[in-house]
Amino acid sequence: MAGGAIVSTGPIKNYNGGMTAFVFITCVVAATGGLIFGYDLGISGGVTSMNEFLKKFFPSVYKRMNDDSIKQSQYCKFDSQLLTSFTSCLYLAALVASFFASAVTRIFGRKISMLIGGTVFLVGSIINGIASNVLMLIIGRLLLGVGVGFANQSVPVYLSEMAPAKVRGALNMGFQLAITIGILVANLVNYGTAQMKKNGWRWSLAIAAVPAVIMSVGSVLLPDTPNSLLERGHMEKAKSMLEKIRGTSEVDEEFQDLMDASQQSKMVEHPWRNITQPRYRPQLVMAILIPFFQQLTGINAIMFYAPVLFKTLGFGDNASLMSAVITGLVNVFATFVSIFTVDKYGRRFLFLEGGIQMIVCQILVGTLIGLKFGTTGEGSMSKGYSDLVLILICVYVAAFAWSWGPLGWLVPSEIFPLEIRSAGQAINVSVNMFFTFIIAQIFLNLLCHMKFGLFLFFAAWEIVMTIFIYFFLPETKNVPIEEMNRVWKQHWFWGKYIPDDAVAGGIQLSAGKSVA
Template sequence: MPAGGFSASSGMDFEAKITPMVITSCVTAATGGLMFGYDIGISGGVTAMEDFQREFFPTVLRKRRENKGSNYCRYNNQVLQLFTSSLYLAGLVSTLFASYTTRRLGRRATMRIAGGFFIVGVVFNGAARNLGMLIVGRILLGCGVGFANQAIPLFLSEVAPTTIRGGLNTLFQLNITIGILFASLVNYGTNNIHPWGWRLSLSLAGFPAMLLTLGALFMVDTPNSLIERGHLVEGKVVLKKIRGTNNVESEFNEIVEASRIAHDVKHPFCSLLQRRNRPLLTITVMLQMFQQLTGINAIMFYAPVLLTTLGFKTEASLYTTVITGAVNVLSTLVSMYTVDRVGRRMLLLDASMQMFLSLVAMAVVMRTKVTDRSDVIDHNWAIMVVIIICNFVSSFSWSWGPLGWLIPSETFPLETRSAGQSICVCTNLLFTFVIAQVFLSMLCHLKSFIFVFFSVCVAIMSLFVLFFLPETKNIPIEKMVERVWKQHWFWKRFMNEGCNNHAISGEGTPSTVSLYS
């Protein structure tokens, strides 16, 4: 089945077919998203289980049972928050090392390293006898996340034909949402297995970890990675296999030239600080920051805890989390269909309004219906809370979730691709760590106003999109300077004629990759 690939750098059409090797390789690599999503979804449900609290956090369980103090402060425990946030701090640090291994050892080797971290981390968590083992396990899982998030998107981008690159890249984001849903279903089932149900929840993370690890043993590395590391003959052989044709000379020559240009940039992180790259760096950092300040991960991490605070019973809170997980998956499919049709800005602005209204509504419900001492929320209001949360999760999943990663990936050229992606991942994981570490404390002190805080952040990020984010839909990378940055009312001042536009436009380079496109 032919699928003509379009080179974003030269405008040439490359002959390519959608081969079984491409599909199987991309599907296998994307299973790393299952592991990441499972890590995101499992922690909130486990921390809400009484057996888990009895084992590691008895003071939290005692506070719940004695019903002393504010409902909002029942889970305000820094070590409990560290159980969730330690994974993302480890991912933040390991990403810097993963940038090196991805470049020097290849995409496939980096995925193997990620799989190894995942498996060892699962063993520590499932067999944890004390809090130290538990935290060490989460840190090892975080290292796996850092290495996987660095290598998998590059692998997907470089293996897939350009005509279906967006769809195959989105497999990673889709797998993340499926992993979250899978974790929610597991928590719902293991909650009734006493006293070791939480161990089963943590141990089942080994299933997606094994899928990634075994898959990485058998898949080929990308032609780009092989050529970049000097294996030109092997790279050309692999390119012929994944494209399903011997007519790969043009694409092969372009990859060789792109690799030469990339090797000439000795300090890509320093290059990002140059004046001409400030628009790219600013938008990347701001989008990643705003993505977390929507409050989405506070809900994804602590949904069962939050719902228990609102008066839900533990089983009902876990069941509701399953519903929001299913909404998350379906809404990601909506993003796959609409992003190249209606544009990035429109999706972000529409979703921002929807998220803003949801957050305000949640603040009103908590202010009027949840008191410091209330134990049960009225049935009708409980349904309203579920609808509000699903509406919020849905709007995020078809907008800021994937687009927060897609838009930066459309701007960085090859010579700063690895550095730019590291900045993306590091910024995202930094703010993910901060939100995971402080959310329960914020809930205790701010109470209902925590959602007012998030709604203000959403309003600010909407203004940022409206005034400072240009539309990048259907614009080749080599045309970004002329058609985007030089036309923007603010960013054009950084695009001086004397700047090396070749470096920023990405001429002579293949288009870059989305982490959660």
């Protein structure tokens, strides 16, 4: 091992209890928080490709699209900073909100964060549905962003804390499944409302209120996690809840480990300062690089602008929306692959396989588009050629949906010790939202200037991130969440950052007493 003598960390513990109906139901309800994020990801691209919406709010883009006298590259028809600001401002708001959500999650619990997120998102969806000018649209989107920031901060942590170690991956991925269902529903709604003669876009935006209500009501009904109860000093309630979610009264060993972690957590007065200490270096690096890489797969560019992208590639209005529905269906079904395999084959296998598959697809899509449109953006695709591009994009979406999609949320949410967990998740969400904002803001401009090379740009990043996972991410499947330091201690690179007393089973408390 790099960094000194090998330290015996002992076997990973197997706690009593297992999957219960109570845990399954609570995790399903909590995971619906992903619906609001997914619905928003899917709805904006369809709405921004609707002529009525563009004519009302973005007339210059509408004119470029429909005026044949304007000489315009196929790659650049939708390039508008105001249009992309409508999509991307949400993620800037989510970035800021995630830091407030971190404090709320730590002090008041995970479910209060979910309730705030759902309520604010509901208000934003109503404002967007009745919008009469661009300012109202932007205000509504900013409120949606606050809701997304709170939901994405609290839901993955809640799921990781409720789930037994052996099925934590599958249950946590319920969040990603809800995101993909939200995207699919949004694509179906867009396809339906596009057929309406008037105000179809209003319905698309206003229906976001439905997942917001589901999340808000669900959060009121949810119980608190044992970790959160301990964090706020409710010891008896925490043990009772642990017995309930594990389905057994024999939880003393796991409860003791939670108590030790909570005790250590209370010694940390400044989690934001502490998270920069060398002992938390592996977790901090992962919380920054995993969401950073997740956005540079290029998936959100496709999910935001799928209808716009397909329209750019020569699909008709309805054909582009239907193509987005097809990719949405692939996204949902491929996520199930991850749910059923993540705790069997592990996180690393899915990361690596998905990365290689995405690299191949991005290179092929970029090459095919380059051959047809070249650098001028002039030309058109035959139906067979368009179908081939659609198939490759679907294979790419499938790879993301069983790798970087769910794992980008799962891995950061399960690796942080309790004392810095809320701060770590806030960093994860804020980095994710920041680069989601950047990609959303510049994608159409990049498409205009880089043309087919944009797909090769994303492929190059996918090569980098796949190499990073191979060398630097240890396997975390079936490891109890409070035992995670053992995994880092055994890693060839990260082991040198983890002090001996940080390994669960021998945590040194400030009084000098070793807790076995």
